[in-house]
Amino acid sequence: MTASNPEFEADCIRRILAGERHLFHDLIRPCERSIYFLLMSLLRNETEAEDAAQDTAIKVYLNLKNFRGDSQFRTWVLSIARNEGLGRLRKAGTRREDSLDAETDEQTGDYTPAILTSWREVPSEALEREELGALLRKAIEGLPEIYRNVVLLRDIEEMDVRETAVALGISEGAVKVRLHRARALLQRDLAPRLEGFAPDRSKERKGFMGWFKA
Amino acid sequence: MRIDCKHVWQHISAYIDGEVDEALRAEIDRHLETCEICSAVLDSTRNVVVLVADERVFELPAGFSQRLHARLDRDLELAESS
Numbered sequence: 481m482t483a484s485n486p487e488f489e490a491d492c493i494r495r496i497l498a499g500e501r502h503l504f505h506d507l508i509r510p511c512e513r514s515i516y517f518l519l520m521s522l523l524r525n526e527t528e529a530e531d532a533a534q535d536t537a538i539k540v541y542l543n544l545k546n547f548r549g550d551s552q553f554r555t556w557v558l559s560i561a562r563n564e565g566l567g568r569l570r571k572a573g574t575r576r577e578d579s580l581d582a583e584t585d586e587q588t589g590d591y592t593p594a595i596l597t598s599w600r601e602v603p604s605e606a607l608e609r610e611e612l613g614a615l616l617r618k619a620i621e622g623l624p625e626i627y628r629n630v631v632l633l634r635d636i637e638e639m640d641v642r643e644t645a646v647a648l649g650i651s652e653g654a655v656k657v658r659l660h661r662a663r664a665l666l667q668r669d670l671a672p673r674l675e676g677f678a679p680d681r682s683k684e685r686k687g688f689m690g691w692f693k694a
Numbered sequence: 695m696r697i698d699c700k701h702v703w704q705h706i707s708a709y710i711d712g713e714v715d716e717a718l719r720a721e722i723d724r725h726l727e728t729c730e731i732c733s734a735v736l737d738s739t740r741n742v743v744v745l746v747a748d749e750r751v752f753e754l755p756a757g758f759s760q761r762l763h764a765r766l767d768r769d770l771e772l773a774e775s776s
Binding site for chain 1: 707713747761762769770771
């Protein structure tokens with residue numbers, strides 16, 4: 481979906497609160513992806529994440545009058561989604577202490593990159609090969625949760641630093657540190673394995689049309 | 695001040711996002727001109743970021759949106775009357 485339009489949202493909210501309930505469908509639609517993937521990141525289960533996403537949407541509706549406009553609408557929605565996810569984890573008894581997050585930020589770990597001497601760009605066209613998508617998904621899913629959440633919102637959902645910080649309930653500094661580490665872990669994991677998806681230069685020289693747009 | 699590979703790496707994420715100040719960016723650019731390893735590491739990191747951002751990598755489950763909106767149709771009405 482397209483990026484959020486604050487005026488459209490504000491107008492939508494006003495009209496929904498005035499009784500045009502059906503407009504809520506249009507209001508929530510641009511947020512669906514972010515809601516689902518944040519919950520997937522937390523809950524690790526498609527059915528649960530979908531269920532939680534629906535509950536989140538209902539909660540957003542019921543609390544619409546409380547939206548102050550301090551942050552973007554999607555940010556506020558994702559805070560609700562995050563709380564929904566954390567609540568379910570607490571109920572299931574699987575939530576670790578939140579203090580672990582802060583500890584992990586301070587730990588020095590090994591976030592050195594995979595050392596390469598050259599890199600051949602893997603074009604997006606390569607995603608037509610299912611195994612590349614699977615490789616990327618697996619790499620993201622293998623990240624520690626606090627790094628996965630940040631790369632999801634910053635790189636995959638393209639939210640800015642401030643909005644990501646508010647949605648996840650962490651500082652902007654933490655967003656930046658965790659994003660760096662997430663990207664470092666991904667590069668180290670993926671760079672050696674992505675080389676096979678890059679176009680073969682020798683074929684380019686012979687005019688092989690496979691990777692070129694017509 | 696010349697920066698070394700380790701320092702380039704420390705700032706790599708901010709550099710990719712265009713969030714380093716002008717002086718630091720100039721230092722990093724100068725380092726990259728002559729350091730093949732850092733150039734390759736930067737290029738590969740940027741490539742990874744671009745690829746994971748592609749919406750084909752993470753797709754909503756089939757029917758997700760329809761099911762969500764059907765639930766809203768049912769429950770918003772209930773929410774009104776409660």
